[in-house]
Amino acid sequence: MKSVPPPHPHPSKPAYALPPGSCDAHVHVYGPVARFPYAADRAYDPPEAPIERLQALHHLLGVERAVIVQATVHGTDNRAMLDAIARAPDRYRGVALVARDVSAGELRQLHAQGVRGVRYNFMPHLGKSADPDEVRAVAERIAPLGWHVQVHVTAAHLPAIRGFLESLPVPFVIDHMGRPMVEDGLEQPALAALLDVLRHGRAWVKISGPERISARLSAQAQPYADAAPFVRRILDAAPDRTVWGTDWPHPNVREIPDDGKLVELLPRYTDDAAVLQRVLVENPARLYWYD
Known part of the structure; x- marks a missing residue:
């Protein structure tokens, strides 16, 4: 089974001060395994990344709110995620x-515990794609609760499922910008496909994962700055339906x-x-704190 490294051991305090109420809209927690075991059929094997470590990071960064996305390593056993939410509901x-x-x-119970969406994988490297x-x-079933569907999919694959996504009775949120690779340029079909989908009024996107798409990674003077022009295109297309996240603890990067x-x-x-x-601040409040 594939092992993944732990999060950065000594993250820096950013020079940019986040505005009050800022939300990290994409993080995960792993374990502790003694309380919340990993799923036997998981695709990778991460070190523990418990809520206490995430809270310390957010204190350093100035993050006041967060959206904890259930990790695939825990499967449909959402207890680690729910325990984390219960620390600051x-x-x-x-x-x-x-x-x-x-x-x-069961969905109403999850709602009462702070859940506001369900996630589906369309990435083959993480297992079979969603049905x-x-x-x-x-x-x-989730539409009456005001939830959304979050999809882990590449922008290149969006045209194949666009009609399906747009036919859903709820908003849909695209993870990690759909991963249009910087090396393929700003005029690549994948980015064009993402921007086209974002014209739909129920389409949202997370501008997380610049380290996933960067061409030069941390070799730049400012790491992953080559992803910025791609994010600017996204914000031009959907400034009211974009949220930001760190993707801590950064699985499979x-x-x-x-x-x-x-x-x-x-x-x-x-x-x-x-x-x-x-x-x-405002977009995550509308998507996750609407009630």
């Missing part, structure tokens, strides 16, 4: 992994980033402070 929300036959009662019939069935440096990229993404205020 007003400041944390969650995105769950659920079984195909999840009941309306559209299952996604639709669950989407119909080419190198582990310094989260302080990820925060320092934010002013490179737009020259408009009001847009950053929307991305960091």
Whole structure:
């Protein structure tokens, strides 16, 4: 089984000060395994990354709210994620992994515990891609709760599932910008496909994972700055339906980033402070704290 490295051991304090109420809208927690065992069929084997370590990071970064996305290593056992939310239920929300036959009662219970969405994988390296019939069935059950569907998919694959996503009765959120690789340029079909999908009024995107798409990685004077023009295109397309996240503890990346440096990229993404205020504070409030 593939092992992944731990998060950055000494993240830096960013020079950029996040605005009050800022939300890290994409993080995971792993374990502790003694309480929350990993799923036997997991695709990778990470070191523990418990909520206490995430809280210390967010204190350093100036993050006040967070969305904890259920890690695939825990499968549909959402207990680690729910335990993390319970530490600060007003400041944390969650995105769950659920079984195909999840009941309306189970979903209402998850809602009461802070969950506001379900996540589906369309990335073959993490296992079998989601069944559209299952996604639709669950989407119909979560619609009365005001939840969304979060999809882990590459922008290059979006045209194949665009019609399906747009037919869902709930908003859908695209992880990690859809991973349009910087080396393929700003005019690449994958980025064009993402920007086209973002014209749909229920399409959202997370501007997380610049270390996933950067051509030069941390060799740059400011790490991953070559991803900034791609984020600018995204913000031009959907400034009111974009949220930001660190993706801590950074599973399956080419190198582990310094989260302080990820925060320092934010002013490179737009020259408009009001847009950053929307991305960091107002948009996540609408998507995750609507009730």
